[in-house]
Amino acid sequence: MVNLIQMIVSGIAVGSAYALMGLGMVLIYKASEVPNFVQGEMALAPVFISYLLMNSYGAPVWVAFAGALVFAMVLGCILEFAVLRRAKDPNVLGLIIITIGLEMILLGLVSWKFGADQRSLPFPISSYDSVVIGNIFISTLDLLTLVVALVIMTILFLFFRFSKLGVAMKATQQNEIAARLMGIRTNRIKMVTWGISAMVGSVAGLLAAPVIMEPFMMWDPMLKGFAGAVVGGMTSLPGAVVGSYLVGVIEHLFGGYVSIEFKSVVAFVVIVIVLCVRPSGLLAKHYIKKV
Amino acid sequence: MDMKRDYYEDVEIFSSGAVVFWFVVLGCLLAAFPFFAENYYIYVANYIAINIIVVVGLNLLVGFTGQISLGHAGFYAVGAYGTITLMTEAHLPFLVALVLAALIAGLLGFLLGLPALRLEGPYLAIATLGFGLTITQVIGKIELLGGRQGLKAPDLMLFGRQLKTDQEFYFLAVPIAVLLVLFARNVVKTKVGRAFIAIRDADIAAETLGINLVFYKTLAFAVSAFYAGIAGGLYAFVLRFIDPELFSLFLSIMFLTMAVVGGLGSIMGPIAGALVLSWVDLELRNILSIPYLGDWLRHLSSSYFSLTGVSNIQFIVFGLILVGIMLFEPLGIYGIWIRAKKYWKTWPF
Numbered sequence: 001m002v003n004l005i006q007m008i009v010s011g012i013a014v015g016s017a018y019a020l021m022g023l024g025m026v027l028i029y030k031a032s033e034v035p036n037f038v039q040g041e042m043a044l045a046p047v048f049i050s051y052l053l054m055n056s057y058g059a060p061v062w063v064a065f066a067g068a069l070v071f072a073m074v075l076g077c078i079l080e081f082a083v084l085r086r087a088k089d090p091n092v093l094g095l096i097i098i099t100i101g102l103e104m105i106l107l108g109l110v111s112w113k114f115g116a117d118q119r120s121l122p123f124p125i126s127s128y129d130s131v132v133i134g135n136i137f138i139s140t141l142d143l144l145t146l147v148v149a150l151v152i153m154t155i156l157f158l159f160f161r162f163s164k165l166g167v168a169m170k171a172t173q174q175n176e177i178a179a180r181l182m183g184i185r186t187n188r189i190k191m192v193t194w195g196i197s198a199m200v201g202s203v204a205g206l207l208a209a210p211v212i213m214e215p216f217m218m219w220d221p222m223l224k225g226f227a228g229a230v231v232g233g234m235t236s237l238p239g240a241v242v243g244s245y246l247v248g249v250i251e252h253l254f255g256g257y258v259s260i261e262f263k264s265v266v267a268f269v270v271i272v273i274v275l276c277v278r279p280s281g282l283l284a285k286h287y288i289k290k291v
Numbered sequence: 292m293d294m295k296r297d298y299y300e301d302v303e304i305f306s307s308g309a310v311v312f313w314f315v316v317l318g319c320l321l322a323a324f325p326f327f328a329e330n331y332y333i334y335v336a337n338y339i340a341i342n343i344i345v346v347v348g349l350n351l352l353v354g355f356t357g358q359i360s361l362g363h364a365g366f367y368a369v370g371a372y373g374t375i376t377l378m379t380e381a382h383l384p385f386l387v388a389l390v391l392a393a394l395i396a397g398l399l400g401f402l403l404g405l406p407a408l409r410l411e412g413p414y415l416a417i418a419t420l421g422f423g424l425t426i427t428q429v430i431g432k433i434e435l436l437g438g439r440q441g442l443k444a445p446d447l448m449l450f451g452r453q454l455k456t457d458q459e460f461y462f463l464a465v466p467i468a469v470l471l472v473l474f475a476r477n478v479v480k481t482k483v484g485r486a487f488i489a490i491r492d493a494d495i496a497a498e499t500l501g502i503n504l505v506f507y508k509t510l511a512f513a514v515s516a517f518y519a520g521i522a523g524g525l526y527a528f529v530l531r532f533i534d535p536e537l538f539s540l541f542l543s544i545m546f547l548t549m550a551v552v553g554g555l556g557s558i559m560g561p562i563a564g565a566l567v568l569s570w571v572d573l574e575l576r577n578i579l580s581i582p583y584l585g586d587w588l589r590h591l592s593s594s595y596f597s598l599t600g601v602s603n604i605q606f607i608v609f610g611l612i613l614v615g616i617m618l619f620e621p622l623g624i625y626g627i628w629i630r631a632k633k634y635w636k637t638w639p640f
Contacts, residue, residue: 083618094551096416097547097552098614223540264428265425268417279410
């Protein structure tokens with residue numbers, strides 16, 4: 001029994017990182033109608049920037065993190081403004097290919113600059129101490145990830161509910177033409193959406209960085225986050241969170257009880273099964289399109 | 292652009308004498324190529340031919356039927372591993388093993404098509420992605436198929452002769468590629484192809500017109516998986532050694548980008564896309580040896596970037612090509628060709 005709870009707890013901790021990536025992807029999907037494959041690299045570049053700030057310029061940890069978040073915001077805005085908006089007559093596959101291209105450019109730039117050797121980010125909270133609650137071990141880094149993810153979700157919820165920019169973003173996502181008629185500058189809103197999504201992703205990256213930091217590190221969280229967002233429904237923010245936690249927990253349960261080798265495979269199998277039953281994800285409305 | 296006067300003219304392969312002539316010229320050039328080219332370029336040609344097969348098959352699914360598939364590396368892997376295993380364990384001759392492995396890949400494609408009937412957009416992308424990853428992971432775990440260490444390809448015996456050099460393999464791969472491309476063109480021009488195009492444009496309307504969506508969608512998945520299986524089987528013999536790491540998500544994305552960059556919805560498009568991107572891929576692996584560009588890059592790397600990561604420039608160049616093509620010509624390389632043709636055909640108006 002204790003084992004089960006232990007596995008669920010570590011699954012939730014891992015799911016928090018996926019949930020942040022999934023949130024980023026759903027935000028962009030709702031605003032720009034494109035599944036965003038750049039999410040991983042938009043999260044990766046600020047992590048390496050913070051590493052650069054800490055190592056080469058000797059900045060303290062909090063300054064480096066703040067710098068990384070600012071860089072993420074700027075990067076997201078630039079990507080939307082300079083590239084995605086310039087696509088003429090976009091169909092979904094074309095936009096996906098543009099995001100894949102951007103992802104390759106960013107990945108190439110980061111791995112060119114920093115090389116392939118593994119580093120780790122000097123971080124005040126180590127991943128090797130653990131906190132013991134009852135009989136459950138949870139490492140301090142995992143606990144921090146969980147807490148930060150919950151805090152960010154709360155902030156996003158409050159932001160969307162109560163702030164003017166948040167309401168404007170919701171309006172743009174629901175019906176873009178009506179929002180423009182109401183006087184909302186939808187181009188800027190989309191830019192800001194990309195920026196916020198990059199910031200959320202980079203928080204996930206910064207929390208995963210102390211353990212391992214290499215240019216390919218964000219592929220796995222991005223894929224799992226994407227999968228979680230798909231399971232939860234690509235058009236619903238709570239769905240992304242629920243789906244990602246589900247993916248994390250199922251992965252760990254399967255790894256613990258059945259076999260550790262097929263861990264990532266089972267996540268995708270479960271997703272395919274869920275999609276067979278509910279084709280638009282768990283929490284989203286299935287939109288049957290017009291002929 | 293030219294008027295077709297009856298159904299036969301619409302479906303025939305060669306629409307005029309000039310086309311037949313140029314096709315024969317192309318055939319002669321292809322046949323004479325290995326006799327006056329170096330061995331490295333014949334290897335490149337083999338690699339390109341295999342990619343053409345995969346991308347033409349993928350284009351049947353993505354360009355003509357409107358689905359997305361991020362899992363084609365899985366079918367590629369099934370073709371490669373299946374061919375080798377059938378040759379070593381069941382002692383079947385090469386061509387039989389190749390076709391059988393491709394049929395197994397086609398069956399898996401059919402199985403993938405079943406959940407894909409209800410999905411579209413990012414949901415379909417994730418389902419196919421998961422499928423591709425699952426197949427690769429499962430293959431990597433089975434000890435019969437070599438596990439993590441990979442499999443070595445046996446000697447390739449064809450009609451009693453052993454094919455050892457790249458040149459001899461060229462005469463196997465390129466005719467297969469030409470045959471499969473002609474087959475795909477035939478498929479596209481006839482009833483099945485028109486059903487695919489109808490499904491892409493408006494699938495609910497297609498169903499009301501009597502096109503059986505279940506049959507044609509799963510058929511599209513199965514046929515493109517078959518193409519990927521044949522290409523995988525040939526690839527195993529080009530590389531002579533395969534392991535599960537080769538068939539990653541990145542390979543699936545490469546195939547998809549070759550299809551999109553070349554131009555979806557045509558047969559010449561994927562050929563152009565596969566040609567350009569495979570050649571760029573192979574050239575970028577030794578980018579430092581290009582005369583002026585290599586030295587400049589080396590200088591730039593040692594002063595601002597790290598020298599060890601220079602091989603990652605291939606990512607940057609690919610990304611730039613993708614973004615550039617999609618921003619400036621969404622219809623791909625084939626779209627550029629069509630625009631040029633239209634311009635010159637209607638010149639000077």
